[in-house]
Amino acid sequence: MTDNTAVADGTEGSDGTAADSASAAGPLLSVEDLVVEYATAQGPFKAVDGVDFQVPRGGSLAVVGESGCGKSTLARALVRLLKPVSGRIVLDGTDIAALPERRLRPLRRRVQMVFQDPYGSLDPHLTAQQIVAEPLRVAGVSDRVQRARRAAELIDRVGLPSSALERRPPEFSGGQRQRIGIARALASRPDLLVCDEATSALDVSVQAQVLDLLRELQADTGIAYLVIAHNLGVVREISTDVVVMRAGRVVERGATAAVLASPADPYTRALRRASLDPTTIRGVKPRAVLSAAAPDAASPSSPAAVASASPTAPATPLAPATPSSEGNRS
Amino acid sequence: MAKDTPLLDVADLQVELITGQGVVRAVDGVTFTVRRGETVTLIGESGSGKSTTAMGVLRLLPEGLAVLSGSVRIAGRDVVADPDAARAVRGRTVSLIPQDPMTALSPVHTIGRQLGDALRLRHPELTRTEARDKGVELLGRVRISEPETRWKAYPHQFSGGMLQRILIATALAAEPELLVADEPTSALDATVQASVLDLLMELQEHTGIGMLMITHDLGVARLVSDRIHVMKDGRFVESGSAEEIVERPAEPYTRELLAAVPRLGTWDEDESSYGDGDGRIEPLVQGATS
Numbered sequence: 001m002t003d004n005t006a007v008a009d010g011t012e013g014s015d016g017t018a019a020d021s022a023s024a025a026g027p028l029l030s031v032e033d034l035v036v037e038y039a040t041a042q043g044p045f046k047a048v049d050g051v052d053f054q055v056p057r058g059g060s061l062a063v064v065g066e067s068g069c070g071k072s073t074l075a076r077a078l079v080r081l082l083k084p085v086s087g088r089i090v091l092d093g094t095d096i097a098a099l100p101e102r103r104l105r106p107l108r109r110r111v112q113m114v115f116q117d118p119y120g121s122l123d124p125h126l127t128a129q130q131i132v133a134e135p136l137r138v139a140g141v142s143d144r145v146q147r148a149r150r151a152a153e154l155i156d157r158v159g160l161p162s163s164a165l166e167r168r169p170p171e172f173s174g175g176q177r178q179r180i181g182i183a184r185a186l187a188s189r190p191d192l193l194v195c196d197e198a199t200s201a202l203d204v205s206v207q208a209q210v211l212d213l214l215r216e217l218q219a220d221t222g223i224a225y226l227v228i229a230h231n232l233g234v235v236r237e238i239s240t241d242v243v244v245m246r247a248g249r250v251v252e253r254g255a256t257a258a259v260l261a262s263p264a265d266p267y268t269r270a271l272r273r274a275s276l277d278p279t280t281i282r283g284v285k286p287r288a289v290l291s292a293a294a295p296d297a298a299s300p301s302s303p304a305a306v307a308s309a310s311p312t313a314p315a316t317p318l319a320p321a322t323p324s325s326e327g328n329r330s
Numbered sequence: 331m332a333k334d335t336p337l338l339d340v341a342d343l344q345v346e347l348i349t350g351q352g353v354v355r356a357v358d359g360v361t362f363t364v365r366r367g368e369t370v371t372l373i374g375e376s377g378s379g380k381s382t383t384a385m386g387v388l389r390l391l392p393e394g395l396a397v398l399s400g401s402v403r404i405a406g407r408d409v410v411a412d413p414d415a416a417r418a419v420r421g422r423t424v425s426l427i428p429q430d431p432m433t434a435l436s437p438v439h440t441i442g443r444q445l446g447d448a449l450r451l452r453h454p455e456l457t458r459t460e461a462r463d464k465g466v467e468l469l470g471r472v473r474i475s476e477p478e479t480r481w482k483a484y485p486h487q488f489s490g491g492m493l494q495r496i497l498i499a500t501a502l503a504a505e506p507e508l509l510v511a512d513e514p515t516s517a518l519d520a521t522v523q524a525s526v527l528d529l530l531m532e533l534q535e536h537t538g539i540g541m542l543m544i545t546h547d548l549g550v551a552r553l554v555s556d557r558i559h560v561m562k563d564g565r566f567v568e569s570g571s572a573e574e575i576v577e578r579p580a581e582p583y584t585r586e587l588l589a590a591v592p593r594l595g596t597w598d599e600d601e602s603s604y605g606d607g608d609g610r611i612e613p614l615v616q617g618a619t620s
Contacts, residue, residue, distance in 0.1 A: 066519035067490070174376075203375040203546065208590040230519060233592025262598045274520040276549025277594040278576045285369070287535075289553060290528035293521065 026093060027054040028191055028224050029078070029111075034087035034097070036070070036077045047073040049248035050087070055192065058222040062239035062256065064229055066271070070248040072116075075196045075228045079113050080104055092191070109139050109188035116197035118177035122169040128155060128180050129165040135187040154183040159213060175206035182213065186223075196228045211237050232275045236260055244268045335406050336363035337508045337540040338387065338424075342400040343410070345379070345386045345564075356382040358564035359400070362557075364508060367534065369541040371551045371572075374561035375587075381429075383561070384512050384544045388426055389416035405507060421451050425501040427511040431493035431518075435485040441496050442481035445469070448503035468499040472529060491522035498529065512544045527554055548591050552576045560584050 036048035047070045055061045063071045076082045078089060080096060089097040096107055112135075115121035122131055132151040141147050155164055158179040169177055178198060185193055195214070199207040211234065217223060229235050235242055235256060242259050244252040244267070252265040263269045274293035281289065345357035357379045364370045372380040385391045387402050389409050398410045405423045409416035420426075428434040435444055445468065446461040456464065462481065469477035472495040485493060494514060501509060511530070515523035531554060533539060545551050551558050555572040560583065568581040579585045 066521060204548070205375060205586060205590040208592075211592075231592065232520075233594055236594060237592045257595070260595060260597060270521055272594075272597060273599065274524040275594055276520075276547070276553055278548040278552040278588065278591060279593065280596070281549065281552045281576075284573070285531060285554060285556070287528065287531050290524045290531065293524035293528075 026090075028057045028059070028092060029055040029226070030088070030090040031078070032088040032090065034074070034077065034089065035085045036073050036082055037085045038073075044085075046248050048077065048084070051243075051245070051248075051250055053243050053250070053253065055224050055226055057191070058218070058224055059241070060218065060225040060227065060239045062227040062229055062235040062242045063245055064232060064235050064242055064271075065245035066230055068247075069245040071228045071230075071245050072196055074245070075113070075194050075226070078194055078226065079108075079111050109135070110190050111192045111194065112185035112188060112190040113194045113196060114178070114181050114185050114198040116200060118174045118181060118201055119169075121181055122177055122184075124169045127166050127168055128160070128172075128183075131169075131180060132183045132187055135184060139188045150187065151183075154186055155180075157186070157217075158183045159209075173206075174202050175210060178202065178206075178210055179213065182210075182217075186217070190223065192224045192226060194226045194228070197230065198227075199234060200229070200231065207234070214238060232260060232272065233277065244271070336365045336403075337405060338362075338364040338542060339403040340383075340387060340400070341403075343383065343386060343402060344399045345382050345391065346397040347382070347391075348395045348397070356564055357386060360559070360561075360564075360566055362559055362566075362569070364540045364542050366507070366540050367538040368556045369534065369543055369554050371543040371545060371555040371558045372561050373545055373548065373551045373558055373587075375546055378561040379564040380544045380546075380561045381512055382564075384426075384510050384542060387542070388420060388424065388510060389413060390420075390426070421448065421504045423504075423506060424508040424510060425504040425506040427494075427497055427501050427509060427514045429513040429516060431490050431497055432485075434497055435493065437485055440482050440484055441488070445481075445496065445500050445503060448500045452504050465499075465503070468502055469496070471502070471533075472496070472499045473525075474499070489522075491518055491526060494518060494522075494526050495529065498526070498533075502533070506539065508540045508542065510542045510544075513546070514543070515550060516545070516547065523550070530554070548576065548588060560587070 031051060031053050034048055034051045035046060037044040037046050049070070051074060053061060063074060065071045073082065077084050080099075084097050087097060088095045091107060091111065094107065096104060099107070126134075129148060129151045132154050133147040136147045136150055141150070152162060152165060155162065160176060160179055160183075164172070164176070164180075169180070172180065181198070199210050202210060214225065215238065218225065225238065227235065227238050239256050242253065242256040243250050244259065244265065246267050252259060252263065252268045259268065260272065263272050270293065273289075276289075340363070341361050342359050343357055343361070344355065344359055347354045347356050360383060362370060372383055374380045382391070386396070386398055387404070387409075389398070391398075393413075400410060401408050402410045404415075404419045407415040407419060409419065435441065442462065442465060445465040446458065449461045449464055450456050466477040466481055469480060474480055474492060474495060488496065494517075498514075514530070515526050518526060527550065530541070534541060543551070543554060552572050558570065558572050558575045559566045560568040560575065560581065562583055568575065568579065568584045575584060576588065579588060
């Protein structure tokens with residue numbers, strides 16, 4: 001991590017950054033054959049079913065897919081809020097997939113998360129300063145004054161006025177709250193930020209501002225992003241590489257520009273077609289856009305959709321959308 | 331109603347909301363019409379007043395906390411001047427597709443019960459069995475498969491996209507001439523959104539229903555609308571055909587809004603695939619029991 005901004009100083013004798021580490025040559029994060037299961041009444045359900053990818057240092061990888069595809073489960077497993085059943089999560093040379101909490105703790109500061117819901121993810125009783133300073137306390141910064149100074153730097157870094165420090169979440173708009181969430185995530189100077197739908201609850205103009213902020217932070221600090229999103233436009237804005245997930249598996253991967261310009265997997269093509277860019281739609285009420293994009297039954301991975309395996313669906317079988325048909329490009 | 335009377339004729343509508351911090355003018359004098367077979371869209375960001383306009387038109391804002399002025403004529407009847415007119419047209423001439431399919435239905439009643447209630451509001455003479463037959467047919471129309479079986483199911487047994495279609499069926503139970511759709515697809519995945527919008531546009535083609543659409547999504551607005559009104563701080567900042575608004579926006583605010591939409595760029599889309607099955611995705615059986 002090339003720390004040269006206000007975010008950089010403030011913490012005491014900081015533990016090793018990516019650059020110091022022995023395995024600095026490899027990827028920052030390498031996920032190998034990861035499987036995450038939930039127990040259900042019908043038995044174990046594989047929400048993430050053998051996923052592989054890598055995030056290079058300072059890189060930006062997006063995981064895209066629709067509800068139920070396993071992308072949020074994946075995000076939670078990467079920060080070890082969930083424990084995978086099998087597979088490896090190699091963070092800078094250390095496999096953290098099965099690491100006990102005690103040994104995990106020192107590594108937690110290196111991977112931080114920004115959550116989807118700007119309303120539910122901040123404690124409404126705490127001030128912005130307390131929220132941003134808390135990870136510092138956990139990371140062992142025992143000096144209160146130092147914590148406060150660093151919180152002030154972070155609040156400034158994410159574009160909020162210093163008057164924000166003493167205010168509490170209910171006094172902020174959704175976009176401002178998301179900035180506080182980002183400041184909190186940056187507090188421990190992580191090497192990797194996992195953004196789980198960090199802008200999907202925001203208005204389009206606020207979303208654009210938050211995406212700008214994320215790009216700026218990356219340019220300044222070399223932090224790496226793993227962006228979980230369902231919006232292909234957002235993915236195009238923020239990531240250089242993309243992994244498309246469906247039903248727990250990767251169906252396509254490659255450079256973001258290439259995958260969006262020429263999607264190979266039928267599911268990626270359907271998603272691309274259903275994504276509406278107002279500037280490229282032509283004609284008056286062009287229903288054809290929709291009839292081509294609409295899948296027959298509700299959410300493809302929902303139980304209801306499966307149960308219905310719809311009789312109204314066109315009988316024409318397509319190139320089989322098997323989860324294993326993986327278009328591999330880069 | 332004379333043939334040229336708009337289904338919905340809103341003139342200088344103002345809505346003042348009484349809040350803890352005083353009176354807020356959420357809608358500040360908007361004028362627009364919706365005619366048969368037309369889709370008119372109010373687009374704007376949170377707090378622009380677009381949903382308040384829709385709820386005001388239906389008089390679904392809490393009486394006593396929302397003060398309406400101006401006029402809102404639904405099929406010729408002014409619902410601002412006459413609250414009884416609002417009750418008379420709601421669920422008959424006009425119905426609402428609400429925003430959040432997950433919370434709009436009662437979780438403790440079957441969807442059959444809820445759809446049946448909507449049907450019998452419109453046709454009190456229907457017996458339970460007749461309502462059921464009609465309801466099952468409606469579910470079929472919104473492409474819910476096995477509607478007979480599904481009639482007895484509860485909301486939690488459906489996906490978001492299916493619930494939104496059930497809400498469309500419930501709105502259609504009124505046999506309305508005008509549909510007010512408040513962000514009908516905002517809670518849905520892109521591919522599911524496409525299927526719901528497709529359904530709405532197909533219904534419009536077949537029935538000539540008029541639609542007032544509320545959305546924050548310029549892509550959705552561009553696709554489904556005849557006319558778009560861009561709303562900000564309770565006023566229309568710009569109005570025009572969908573093409574004009576997106577391709578030749580005159581107002582700085584509209585331009586900013588358009589500039590903020592992430593671009594997707596061009597792709598190797600096969601235009602000839604429109605209309606056939608390409609791009610349709612078969613439901614996966616494996617791994618779909620979440």
